[in-house]
Amino acid sequence: MTLQKSVCPNYRTLSPSTAFAVGEADENEWRDTVQLHSEKKTLLRYYVFEGMRYIWIARKGAFCKASILNEGRTCADLHGRKQGLSKADQSTRSQIFGANIIDVPVKTYLQLLFEEVLNPFYIFQVFSIILWMSDRYYYYAACILIISLISIGVSLYEIRKVCRYYLHVQVFRDECVSSEELVPGDCIVIPAEGLLLPCDAALLAGECMVNESMLTGESIPEMKMPLSVSEAAYSPESQRRHTLFCGTQLIQAKGGGSAGNGAIAVVTCTGFFTAKGDLISSILYPQPLDFRFYKDAMKFLLFLGLVALVGTIYSIVILSKSNTTWQELVIRSLDIVTIIVPPALPAAITTATIYAQNRLKRHGVFCISPPRINICGKTSLFCFDKTGTLTEEGLDIWGVMVVSGAVFSELVPDPLIFPPGLMLSALASCHSLALLGGQALGDPLELKMIESTGWVMAGFSQVLAVMRPPASELLSQGNSVSQPVAIIRRFPFSSSLQRMSVVTVGPGGASPVAFLKGAPEMVASFCRRENMPSHFSPILREYTSQGFRVLGFAYKHLTKETDLSTVERSKDMNFLGLLVMKNQVKPESAEVIRTLKLAQLRPVMVTGDNILTAVNVAHACGMVLSHEKVIFVHASPPTASSMASLQFHQGDGAVNGAGYHLAINGMSFAALCDHFPEYLPKILMRGTVYARMTPEQKTQLVKALQKLNYRVGMCGDGANDCGALRAADVGVSLSEAEASVASPFTSKSNNISCVPLLIKEGRCSLVTSFSLFKYMALYSLIQFASVLILYTEKTNLGDLQFLFFDLVLVTVLAIVMGRGGPSDELHPQRPAASLLSLPVLSSLLLHTVLSIQLLFYNSVTVFRYVPLNSTVTGAANLPNMEDTSIFALSGFQYIIMSIVITKGYPYKKPLYYNWLGAGHHSEQCPEARSSSQCKSGERSPSEIMFLSPVTFHTCCAGFERVLYLFEKHPTS
Template sequence: MGGAAPEVRAGGPPGHHTRVQSGDIYMDIYGYRTTAMRNFVFYALSFCTLGIFRLLLHWKEEWYISMRAEKCTLEEATIVYIIDENHTIVYRSVQIIQQKAGGRPLILPDGKGDYKEVPRIRFFTFRKMVYAWFEEDGKFMPPSSLDSTAPVKVFIDRMDDSAGLTTEKVDQRRITYGKNIIEVKLKPIVVLLFKEAITPFYIFQVLSVSLWYWDEYLYYASVIVVISVGSLALDVYQTRAQEKKLRSMVHSTGEITVLRDGGKLVTFDSSEVVPGDIIVIPKLGGVMHCDAILMTGTVIVNESMLTGESVPVTKVAMTGIDEDNTTGDVRFDFEKHSKHILFCGTQVLQTRFYGGHHVRAMVIRTAFSTTKGQLVRSIMYPKPVDIEFNRDLLRFVGFLCCIASVGFAYTLGMMIHYHAAWKKTLIRSLDLITCVVPPALPAAMSVGIINANGRLRKKDIYCISPSVINTCGAINACCFDKTGTLTEDGLDFQTLRPVHPPSNSRKRAEFGEETAALVPSKMPNNAEIIKAIAACHSLTRIEGVLQGDPLDLIVFNQTHWTLDEGNQSAEEETSQFDQVQPTVVRPPQNDRDFYGADEFAVVRQFTFSSALQRMSVIVGSPNAVSQHEMTIYCKGSPEMILSLCDPATVPADYLDHVNKYAQHGYRLISVASRRLDLNFAQAQKVPRQDVEADLELLGLVVMENRVKPVTKGVIRQLNSARIRTVMVTGDNLLTAMSVARECGIIRSDRKAYLLEHRPDSKTPDGRTVLTVKENVSADPDDFVDLSDGAENEVEKMLTSNYQLSVAGGTFAVITREYPEILDDLMAVCDVFARMAPEQKQYLVNYLQTLEYTVSMCGDGANDCAALKAAHAGISLSDAEASIAAPFTSKVADIRCVPTVIREGRAALVTSFGVFKYMANYSIAQFTSVMLMYYRLTNLTDFQFLYIDLFLATFIALFFGNTGACDYLARIPPPTKLLSIASVVSVVGQMAIYAAAQFFIYVWVTRQPWFFMNILQEDYSDADLRSHQGTATWCLSLFQYIVLAFLYSKAAPYRQTILNNKMLCFAIALTTAVSLYITLWPAGWVISFLEYDPIPYFEDRLFVVVVSAACCGVSYLFNKIVIEYLILFRLEKWRKIRKLRDPTSTIPKWERIILRIGKDVSWLGKYAEIEGIAEKPKTNGFHPKFSTGKVRKSELVDQIDEFTPL
């Protein structure tokens, strides 16, 4: 769901176009070839126009490809024209590597796990990836995409490879794949400067400065050069700083040990490895420099560099019999087989190995094709942001140029009327155009983002992509992971609910009493559930400290068992376990007689999988009587374990108890077991699906996942600001709904419905049956709504009376079988449970297609894809910067979300304000110059300098220092620069300034002390000073100052201007200096500024009074016309009118809500809508969690829960 696919370009011969796609990432490739005639015309026009023609083609790459080349097949192409999923257009030259005479043949992967010899390799490089031409497929593809998705059998066949690659094969593969290095090369400063300098704005500045130097405006032109160079330097500095920061984060090489040439162990730099190499994983760990498949042993890694999750993860070797039914022709899949993959960038903490052998892994991807490399590429080439803002910016500049063209025509006419020399006529006419685009605009436009980024860093929120900050100001949908994000990362053990197995007195299993104390003698079934809890986990000792998943740690500590991974030599310790080093768990000394053994060994572990929703271990006792006494213990989600259990071992009221606990916010783990008739060798090879079946249910482990203290306050803030909040979690649906109600994602004034599916029921057209039922909630009369008071008409029209919740399984069914309801579902469903990582990413992308601006906040576990996909991903991590998301918060709760939105709104409003200030100041100056041209006078060089440098630039520099408002307003800031309010504001202020300047100009001409300047016959002399120019200039000084006040917008997005001490100082200083220049100028000031002062103080005071009146009118116009009549009244009326008109151009999600109505009845066409569920009887069960609404008696206590950063 990377956005709507661009239309395929029409025309061209067969084979002219292909599409390369990976998930929702794709690019269209078109073939072109250069011709001698086109090249001649291209170079001739470029030479004759002194490079101007080439510059135009640089700005418009579609024209470049049409001018340089003609359409052809991709097989013949010398240039490829690329359009990616973000509609970015680039072209790349096709290069060729030819086999040398007598040299080794070149190779390419054949997609079947082997390589084919080719005489040459045609390829191009796009965003650090090499795309080679595969003739049989008729398309360009990355070679790594073929050999890393070969059939699983190919990799299994190499598991016993102890010889490694030969030197000849390594040399061949290095030509194909290049060196294994993720390198962010620093572009030369000259290149960065040149690329920035040839943008349209800076080219305009070069032409302007050239014109001013030609006109001998030396001081002003020199200052403009300094400002432009400074702005260029700032841009280049920021680019270089980001490059250095990214390079320091990702650049990593080191020594690596590889099997080569028949099994020789060779140690060299990691940049030399190639796909297919067999590497040795050191026992004491290190950093992975490539993606590799684990061949032997097990490895414990920390993947926080990629995921933000610091919990150790266990990787296991790929066995001869795959555990997930992926034998035969099934291809290797990085997501499905991630438990076997050591990813580049991860930290190896510990290895467990076969006796006398090394832990080995086979390199599968290198450099930028690795998982880490892909993350780095997504940072280096992010999705374009602020496209609409940039487009509006160019349109607004075009609007200003239209105004300037009127001045150009006026000046040209005046100069011709006065018979001015042609040179002066040309200079003055062009000079007026240069007044329109202010020279300090690039630097001024970035001050809001720079200051917002600095304020975020002070609050421990780090941003590696500052351009995203403006986008955050438009966020209207926030997605949250649950565990570790909305709720505490750790869980509290609440209770254990064991199951009594069937017996002579009962035909079916029954639940026992709840117990918080795990006493073996009081447990049924020989306390098998305690043994299962003690053995079934992924905990490990690292440097003597027990580490692993927090849930596993908490539950294991309740058993009081101990875990030992052994410290003896491998041969001594593993002699009883077929040379495999096991994890051993031991019961407390007093309980060992009860269990009949001193210790139990975890012979094999089936690691947890998000897709499978479970993990298992095979356990045996070293001193067991029979070598075939094995037990599998399995734990996972209640739904999954239920599907694997023998029905006779499951209590009849199992689902009732599960629902009861889940509805009150508890996290549940079901535990089951099964006796196995296997020896140790068989246990190492048995397929997972063969032993995870016909299990006996042992009971439920109930954990309490508390909501973080700040969560409710943050969600309340977002709800009050009309920002949609969505929970996206891998947890149980009912648990997720309960937590969503408690924290406010499911609103207390709305009904909550579950959308489910019946896997065994089909509709007449063969689709899976969907059902909708209302979730149990408390009595509405006992609660109050936490949202703001009365909603206005717009809010009422866009507010539904219900919220939907759906689980990942049902979501997959809808995506596959009911795609026609996806739009409607996404607009009203706010809780997504049991979501796999790829489903989270799909959800975020889909919300964007509904025209939401989406943020995603997660702790990194399974959230990386969604964090990357969102407009603004916020990772809760310990690291200062994570490459998983643009934003990283060191404070591990969601208070960072409203902070980022508030700062984004402040930066966005600042950008708008700065631009309108600079545009208005330019137009005000333009008006002054036009009045001067009426008598062929002008402002002096230093008068221009005072305005542009001391007033405009000095004030604009401190515009962004105003901090963000302390709260989130209900109405978001405008996101369109080219809006009615902006245009009316600019045109209206221009009219006010023009009227005031014209009045003072006429007033001066009627004063008794006024002397008309004498015009030269051909107007060839320098511009003459005049009292008219002085009065107009002095008046305009105060207009520039009041503009800063008008456009330094405060609440509801920024603090008041008084909080910006530097801006207040700048305004006060410039006002004082301007008053001094106008009223009491000293002789040296008059001489320096080169103007004729107004002779009498009373008349100078009159100019100040007129200035004050003009400023007052400007202020009233801004308050009454712009803010009240347009932004409040007109916009509200237009919004209501659009909502009532189904054909209007409102966001897609708004159109959906208006269409489907305020209740859930629209789903009746696709699903069975059940009646309102009754409240279940608790039977003495009193959970600690409430249902999520706030009782009236508790409301006061919760008001002050949240304290903003």
Template structure:
């Protein structure tokens, strides 16, 4: 017995299964299968004998088809793999994938394998490739050379068989386990065409393929849906019974539903494909040392590419080797802020795309401009292509979001199952009764099968779309567009909303409020006229500590950097050096000088020179520069700018102002954004200047600090809690208000955690870095029309958060509508079922046109206008509407209404038989049903459909009152009048058309109308008084016990009510280290001072609340931890 990744196997020590993914939320296992000849033949025979029904069943459950036609085997011999995806132990899905082989041994110009990886222009290279080894780099750390490999693809990931480890391992990109030094190899010469093609046989073309299915395939998949298969069954039964009218109506409604679904699916697939598709022309360095222009989809990991000077889209993930590059990463961050990328240094440290993000160009981002001293090109090395890129991961997250189930959908299936059980009871009753009466076998078959088509309404999917259809139309009028109709009803249950803070809750603009200078270890008053501080150290820091650049003669960069620099009144110059001799000297990257002053030679008079920049790191919460004055070439100074708590943690204790905590609290509580700045003079000799380079910072230590009952925390703290204190994470999420500085993955983790607590979560964001969270949430609302709009069901053309309340309003109205229509449809089916069973007892039934009148004229009319009641447009109700169909209240309501309807129908059925003029029904023909019982039951039931339509059509607080729905009220009034006309005094042609046997006296006709009115009073009284008043408002609140709730967040809230001081302020968690980075200040150590002169603060009014991160430095700064914040809505930064 062997164990591979935790999965045991039997037999000859060969593993038959393994774990291929093991994360906190999701586990995926793969099991090997090989073809079974006997099983395949038996399955084929079964499909033939069942007229294809067995194959249809296997279409719904493909893993059962695999069980039937294959047998379990070792993974090394498997021709197919069954992937079992277990998400949180709640959702389990089965995916069947074929294991394919790729080899260089049998390449030929006409082979399908060659055509997959080679362009026509490369056919001449086949002979040189044949038998060559492929370089496999696997996720488990294996690196090997082999002329062939076998693999399967699942969720856009490639899993390659590793012979050494005897397991499937995910194919990794070039940067996996690579050192920064290794990525600098082949810097002068690129890949040869042969090596490029071999790499393509592993990674494929550099393209992100989004499948767009054809109309024929989509149509086939749609009609094979179980509900539509049942509709086909119903149509066959109806046509055999001669019931053509309603059958045609159902065909038309189903056709409309199928066409709408196909159009929506196709449009979504096409939109995503068009959004992510991008092809550029790039220049690639070849092994010969020459450059070749190729299409970007031919790039492979390892290629060396030349970056254009400006305005181009990055077509892959690459590390910058030479020069600098300014890019717009709004696709990733949602912020259109230029980011400067610097060359990756050839160090022996392992490359990490997060730690080295300032040296990495990401696919889909836009190059604004590149810079290189001299005439040398700006080069980058391709490390990831296609689906391995950051953009590819984003698309994969969109295509395969975390599964979310909606209780209304679950309960609707449960209720349909209950209806099927009721149908079986009717089936057996009808079967026994008709056999007893000696009916023919054909008639028995048709009548008994008709029971199923009555109890389980085939038109249910069509009428359930009514509420969603009206909601989509209303949202569209408000410039909110929906691409997933399923999300409409879910949005009605939203009880937790996460807002992306940056750019969503906040505006882009900000103003400089002032500068607070450290004067003798005490902070002074804010100085609003910044030029007055020109002799202070902080003024020099404001001039130099930034990553600004000049683009098209305009200052460009982070808006905060721009605002701080502009407040000084100085100007920025960027030198252009072409002299090779100068390139070897330590020369400034950028000059800053007073406005309207010109320099002489290389140095502007009285200016500052920025020698080295260390870009802002969210992990380190700061950026740094090394600068010097133009008139002091050896006077190097390090300036650092960042979050106050981080700058304080790096500073000498004696240099920290005594009133820093109170000052910081004063400004942050007023909503100002506070940036701290510090400096340190660096003494460098000429010899040291030549060897100047960065060194790594030793481990910084930080913990978490708690203050009040509502929490604000940063992404770093979230990661710490998730990795080491996951037991308190649910409580933090329950009481969390602001989650700041969160990465894309962390946003998605937060949303998933909230869903696990029982919340129905909506996410509102505007950037591609929100895509994971938008997709993971029950409802995603995008304020952008870029990638995030494809990831979210809703997109608002008006980029502000007012759309959230509109979506929730319409969602609640649609949910209440769907809830009401479902109850109405179930009650309609049961009413028709009761009528049919009652009449079957005397071998009668409704005639074809009677069924048509009930099904089309009444049911379809009421159902269609049911949803036209608009959403309640006043203040949102605190509690969302119920989404449970199988809870006590709706089931009790449905049951009692069904009993009331049955009682009244039984009354008229037996009461009519008591009159002297009554003549018993004698069946003469199997399709002649006219009798007095038929008339009585049919006429009363026509009123009952109007009654239940009124009863289940609710108004406030989620919809406007029913009388505002004029078309619905008009249809009720008109059809009620028509019902009374048919019951009391119909024209003869109406009598003949409906095949009615009218009673000879009018007393009974008026009595039926009177009984219908009493039926209405009983039903409306029961629903209004017993259900809505007694049960909903009186009994349920009295017996509600939060400690017994099934929702975890309610249990936690109840638990924390008894712990007002949780977490205790005095307690401290163990100190944990931050990952070391190479991007820190020169020759700094953990407690080294970088602030020998001053610590000062810039206060910026950003019209948003500045929430300090949850970090605690070892210098003992207080009040920088959890932030007290009122409100119940989560914000994600």
């Protein structure tokens, strides 16, 4: 790339009307350099890395992401783009930001073939094939060549299947353009019938119902509201309910375009800078997993490389003494390298993961990151969302309490018999539901709330929605408050704000009324003090401590001149009352939590609900037992009159209980992180309930737990958990979607029963990967020793013998070992994750020493052994006892190793449960067909194999187990 001055730093200061002409690139310039000029030619330099464009910013003196030019925009700036871009501005921005495309460049088959062949694995395969051909191993080399070509062909086909998705959209340039031509700043019309969104955009006018399950795992459609006009900085995360994300399915739009059809939005990000582009980039170019098993595997391969070097030197010394030609000496020495470093090792390790992934799929659990299955086996702590995860998605209305004269009325159990008034209007209208095909869609809580009132939702093009009271009430009540109300403005619920509000009007030109709904403490903070009941806190505590979910309501009369954009921040509202709902714990939750605790896996609840409600649910599902006490942590930031404080208050529970749990809410958690960081690790070690947590705090909590060396799992069901699901080592999204890029795992079941299954499969896969790694390593070392012994005897294994071992015997055994399913129960002890630990290395050493000793004993010290006569000339690899006996003995060693090394209890079912490995096969040793080499009265090498090796190999495996237990419990 060229490193000259660039016009990029000035781009942000240019007005949309500034004219730029795009010139042709000079022939002497780089192909990725675009010339932009107004009066004089200037250059734009950029490069593309992992799909993202980086441009040269002279002010920073560095290449920065092109998206930096969109930073610092306010909500008012975006509303100023309603007129759209001119053709010249669009062309200029297109040169800077590039096309709105998210795909992998589709290369020609020749380019792909060249890149595949340059893969280190295939380079090693090509080297091995040439070597084997030179050594006249034609059958074996031909089989490996065919397998490699098929593998390359499949890889090329899969890559070439990638295609681009594009559609035509209407922009405010009085034209319809391809979505590939969209640039940040374009103002687009969202059609009423919806579409698959091709970019990230901020909604300026109208409402949109969007299915974001592909990105967030949230199966409930989200209602998007228009962005308010303010000087606040725009951020897609903080203004999530006003942002349309690329790749999500827009179901319907209304209220923004001409005659109320469709909606209007301004493009904020395109290409790989969109939310979908960022997630696809993380899939195409994933960060390396920080898992010890994979690191140790690479280190062990380096160790095998050193062993190969030693073997090569030994073979050179041995073969040079046999008057071997230098060509054969080189070939045979290099052949050692292809034996000791098994190219099939990576594939063998992934066998267990593939089988685990298929088993999970049969149980409705889908995985988009297979390497994380092994990490599931090391999970030590699991976080759970509450609503919809531990408890039922829907809630049952328990009753309504209305405030009159700053005093709560008695609890009215059924809103249908509730007298007409503002509280009834608030229950019927303060929601974010949308009408689709005559049916209301949205949050199950809000659907239940509307259903309890008996009011009916109707759609009109001029307003967002109209709520009608039951026909019977209209007939019996003459009061105007029981007449229909129209929703003219919505401020959707935000987890970080813990509230939502709407503006409604009645018929006949009545003045607007604003309604506020949310967490009772948050609603109370927006109300006038003289209107609040004096016993508000005791009443709230009474219901939340019993596990009820409580919502607060408030209202305010507005004038027709009121700026509706300021309603959300209004502080002088009137408190209306409380809606009390019963949220039942799912029947599967208690059993799963009990199973996890018995397996020494720590469960933690992370919710946005009230802390007392969360503690009650923790008791109900077994996270906190009846004899254990809960201590509430209260942290507060410093004020003008006081210092930051940290206090602990004991809640209800057994005073003399041996165990205790900490409970903390989001405000205290933020103060704890900012002002008492030294206490944070200690509180996290005992924290069980985290309530009133925002989505950002959930993510922060997961990362803080990971810093304490926990392998953290997270299970949730909504967009509020999206950040935590991605940050966790194991993220499980409960969603009806088959897969969601918000988390590595997606379960179609609506309960947490998938969590123990996932951990069992993870442990099974991890243990099986260990076994396969050890087996492939031992297989290489045994074959390495076999060949060196035969080199010493001036012979070698034949072509078909290598072929039988590598492609028949070892491959079948590896498949059988990998098919083993998980144990039916979760054991308290987690499997090891280090390949370079004392138990594993000692086991490998003992097995290797035993195998080599048997091979050597069989070939050299067998009774009546007569070495080959080296003075007699003959064909290479002529039939001989040494070759046959080594072939038979090593073959039985491969079989017995697969049985001894395969782990069973407590992580896997025994090998005989595997139907592929349950059959009985009779093996006849090749040497038995030759009476000259298996004489009567002698023990054949096959018989020698069964004298003691089975017992000794089993003892080696038992010794490894003892060492592992000693490492875990050195004092026991």
